[in-house]
Amino acid sequence: MTPDTALPELICPAGTPASLRSAVDAGADAVYCGFANETNARNFPGLNFGKEELAESIQHAHNKGAKVLVAINTFPQAGRTCLWKSSVDDAVEIGADALIVADIGLAAYVHRTHPDMRLHLSVQASASSPDTINYYRQRFDIKRVVLPRVLTLPEIAAINKEIDCETEVFVFGGLCVMAEGRCSLSSYATGKSPNMSGVCSPASHVRYEQNAVGDMTSRLGDFVINRFSKDEPAGYPTICKGRYKVDGKAAYIFEEPTSLNAVQMLPDLLKAGVTALKIEGRQRSRAYVAEVVSAFREAIDDHMGGRTPDLQRLIALTEGGRQTAGAYRKTWR
């Protein structure tokens, strides 16, 4: 779609009903969340919603003028697709404003069974070209695509000229360096698959070991993912952010442990025709969600009101203060 001058929608994460309320109170236009099972890509212990909880949360959000988008964005397992389909039916029944799906078969199910339900294509579908987006648009009438985090600004602008649905992009939080929905590094190391079970580098397979001089080694399954001297903060061993060796030389081969922060690119993203800005972090705390959402709300409102946004607040919230604009700048590649 071509750019317009309407306010961009701010899409915020919620892993719990409390986070959802915080996000809404902090100025989210919409909140995305999932059911507490394998149907969503953040299937972590203690996170996500039961049906009743989600129904109440949707009611709360609607009362405050915010929307709720329900992510059912893993790939249904053969022989067990009922779990995904009944999650779709539940979300429709309790008044979700849109469903976020990645799987072709599940998109077909929503389109066939609930033709009036608004459908968003998940980032997990890795729809990185106009031809791909138009495939989902024509077949399943998707209204919005969450663009993969692999695209540059000019590519996003070019895509928007060739499609007739809305685009949503990630602007803050964790950064997948691999094409989302097309990565089995986690299942290679741990047997837990992001695509099938909504789990990546699961905590159940993480071990930290400290040696005599205080060095901390982080492991995932059978593999050492990183090692930190006692003065260095020990990060979580996500496979693609690990430190490895090539020809005996240690380096962050894929990506440093850093987070995405595209707040400085807000004007460019809007110029490129983006409709919605998404914050990652359904697994983050309620306090974090409240802080990031309100900082982004302020940045957007400042930008739209012609004022210069204060960027320091968001920089302080990035992983260890380290941030990247990711693929939006071509040099990242």
Added chain:
Amino acid sequence: MDAMKLTLGPVLFNWPPGVWRDFYFRIADEAPVETVYLGEVICSKRLPFFETHLPDVAERLAAAGKTVVLSSLALVMNKRDARLVRDLAADENFMVEANDVSSVAHLAGRPHVIGPLMNVYNEDTMDVLAADGAVRFCLPPELPASRIEILAEHARRRGVETEVFAYGRAPLALSARCYHARIHGLAKDNCQFVCSRDPDGVSVTTLDEQPFMTVNGIQTLSHSLVNLAGDLRALRQMNVTHLRLSPRAGDMVAVAQTFRDTLDGVLCANEAFSRIVEMTPEIPPANGFFRESCGHNAVKP
């Protein structure tokens, strides 16, 4: 029950054009495989190097009685990539393997293959794609036997074929970023084609030098070699119709012959598995994905 067929997947690495051509000439002459997939799947910038050899290679393979299928690009990110996929899909002389949804869009209405880098995890997705003309599905390599069984049975009832990734480095991830260039301190746009220095990819180890992954341009693969030579009886019972052998630097004719001999009952499962392992003693085998375990694990047959 029909005999399972052997296929040779596309060469995923950046081999010198002459090596690439000679590899396929030898496959044409000596490898007991029925189908050969050809084409550039990883990086559109590599294609011009071997493109000139493509017609000769395809002709030689066809003359040897092999079916040639052209494989499409896995990650389409710019206009050059998109054009490449469109041109490939327009080629009516060959069947095409779709490795990305945009190629499916172009191939709709005529017979095609769904490649292992497409996300076909369930019957419903299979149905949508089959209705558009997919006749064979090479399933995602991370699928465990219990899911393959359900999908292969569904495919059989629908009258389409199922292919399983049976040998080679498992494709694990794709990225917009070229890790090969990054390892050499180069930008992707000025990569100097450093990936051509590594015919079997770059080995990535842990800090303790335990081999872990393999980098091939924008792709990450396993270090271990998938080896389902010990699981062929189970695969056949599931109605899997095709087994894919993924090329690497090494004797692929010998790999294909071992699988062929196993299918023909000349070798038993145990012998077949071990014989494949002995060809590359320095690289561990893996069948963990199939055996419902961590992908890198190897469970002896």
